[in-house]
Amino acid sequence: MKNEELLLEDYLNGKDLLNTLTHEEIGDDHLYTGVKTPMKPDAFEQTDEEKKKQIAGLFAQIMDVMGLDLTDDSLKGTPVRVAKMYIDEIFSGLDPANKPKVALFDNKYQYNQMLVEKDITFYSNCEHHFVPIIGKAHVAYISSGKVIGLSKLNRIVQYYAKRPQVQERLTNQIGLELQSILDTEDVAVIIDAKHLCVSSRGIKDDTSATVTSFYGGKFNTPEKIQELYNYINN
Numbered sequence: 001m002k003n004e005e006l007l008l009e010d011y012l013n014g015k016d017l018l019n020t021l022t023h024e025e026i027g028d029d030h031l032y033t034g035v036k037t038p039m040k041p042d043a044f045e046q047t048d049e050e051k052k053k054q055i056a057g058l059f060a061q062i063m064d065v066m067g068l069d070l071t072d073d074s075l076k077g078t079p080v081r082v083a084k085m086y087i088d089e090i091f092s093g094l095d096p097a098n099k100p101k102v103a104l105f106d107n108k109y110q111y112n113q114m115l116v117e118k119d120i121t122f123y124s125n126c127e128h129h130f131v132p133i134i135g136k137a138h139v140a141y142i143s144s145g146k147v148i149g150l151s152k153l154n155r156i157v158q159y160y161a162k163r164p165q166v167q168e169r170l171t172n173q174i175g176l177e178l179q180s181i182l183d184t185e186d187v188a189v190i191i192d193a194k195h196l197c198v199s200s201r202g203i204k205d206d207t208s209a210t211v212t213s214f215y216g217g218k219f220n221t222p223e224k225i226q227e228l229y230n231y232i233n234n
């Protein structure tokens, strides 16, 4: 898709900058390298069951290295629980097979103003530290003749949240996906989130939040952005 390529190019142009930084600096500054989640070409050659088995074994090793007693009744099931949670729940959005199936309907009511679905609570995980990002997403679009079921907007947010993420990428992935599905540039996404890697470790700032936005097409005017914020803050 054209828009996605443009964004990718922007980020690729910044790559030299990233290369001058250490991994530690990239992680702590939460920089990211592109709009697409970086995946290996063979990412889906193993079945989910094979992946869970392998992750459980590896996680048991991490616990063992840290000195935890894996024969303890409370701990012995943890590696399997973590593996299932990674594949079936919190990182299930890595697998395109789990992408929500979306049906579009004709805009029979001829509603041609912005539609805003606000306060969509999501849980994601920071790809630099694998600790939670907790936030709210607000998504909006102006119909180009098709409309989408409201719950699908929610499901698209959840699908992209269930990946190791950085907030900027999450925002852009949701925005680009909605533009593609709804066949319109007129899409906006605002995400307001707390990063546990900022509040519970590192700088240990408990009060800050991060706000990111994606404004496409008709949303790129101060009036539309103001209108959108009025809906959100209502």
Ligand SMILES: [Zn+2]
Binding pocket: 027, 030, 126, 127, 128, 129, 130, 195, 197, 198
């Ligand atoms: Zn982090």
